[in-house]
Amino acid sequence: MNASTSGPRPSALLPASVLGLLGARGPMTRAELAAELRVSSASITQVGKDLMARGMVLELGQLASGGGRPARPLSLAGSAGRIVGVKVTASHLAVVAAKLDGEAQLARTVPFDVGRPDALDLAARSLQEILKEVDGPVLGVGVALPGSVDSLESGVADSPTIGWRNAQVGAVLRQRLGVPVLVENDVNALTVAEQVYGVGRRYSTYLVVTIGRGIGCGIVIGGEVFRGAGGGAGEIGHLPAQADGPPCPYGHSGCLESLIGSAGLVRRARELGFLGTGEFAGGGDAEFDAVRALAARAATDPAVADGVFGWAGGLLGSALAGTVNLLNPETVVILGEGVAQWALWEPAFEERFRSKLMASRRSVPYLVEAWDEDKWALGAAALVIASSFDKEGATGYQGELVRERLSIVASNRVKAGA
Ligand SMILES: [Zn+2]
Known part of the structure; x- marks a missing residue:
């Protein structure tokens, strides 16, 4: 294949990145924004103009400058609202309210029985209570869950992991909460957060790989999340990794996920006799406890380190090398609960990954990010800020509602002289 590369092109989410950066750093000049986001000053000038026209950004007075052209920094028009994110798991809801720069203002964990027929009603009730605690106007709620979601706008979810078929997540929550609601696969939501607040500031074609209970992959091509025909792209966890093995x-x-997801690691450890039959029995969080205990044993027992974590690292390395060979990304980001044990995965991962990459991409870098539980919910919240700059219309009417709210909040702040 003869792919010509012409450098990263600005993402459709550039305006969201500008808002995020201004929120995080305070007022910045266009030149500073262009340098930080690695785009041309012409792109920043255009985005600045659009944001000012919509009342989201103000141009501050001229800075005193030591000669040369005076610079007028751009600033967020007040703290323009809050974004709320919810991550749905089999046992709880993790909820975060954040400022536009992604800084969490409030974080809650609510026990949740995902299997109840009225689960969505219960979720709505919990969220209604939490929304009352948010200090500031809520622009919208993003919901992230494992599985596939037909579109962010309608939010119909299918998730074998939590046992939901055709769940009307968007419709129910929207009606009960009275705010815009966007629903997305959890790994795609994390990927959107990377676009707005993370590696998306430096790269336009990359993979976001999660390891933990599931093994997932978000794909960004030319600054856009690739969702596939039905919203289900990126299921790296269902790459066949072994001719035979546990069922998914x-x-x-x-499949890769049944082998090296947290349940797979525990199964493997039992097969090799590193965990007793009754030890850490039961699913759910017992899996994570078992993985932590195994990591502690691996620190002093190389058989556990190689047999469980090294084995998993090798399988992940093969699968990711194949994916990088297929998609030719600039970089790969690795995150999720499993990165806590990354030091044990890495030697075998590194060896297998490099050895199976095509020569031309053997030096592709990967970054392992520090992880904390709030990240899933923050990823969901990022759906809200990103939706306001959705040029492809994927967020539909819900995205329009977010834009409307953002403009109202921003223009109120302007009138109030913020
Ligand atoms: Zn599978």
């Missing part, structure tokens, strides 16, 4: 919820055997 879709009925395959030997």
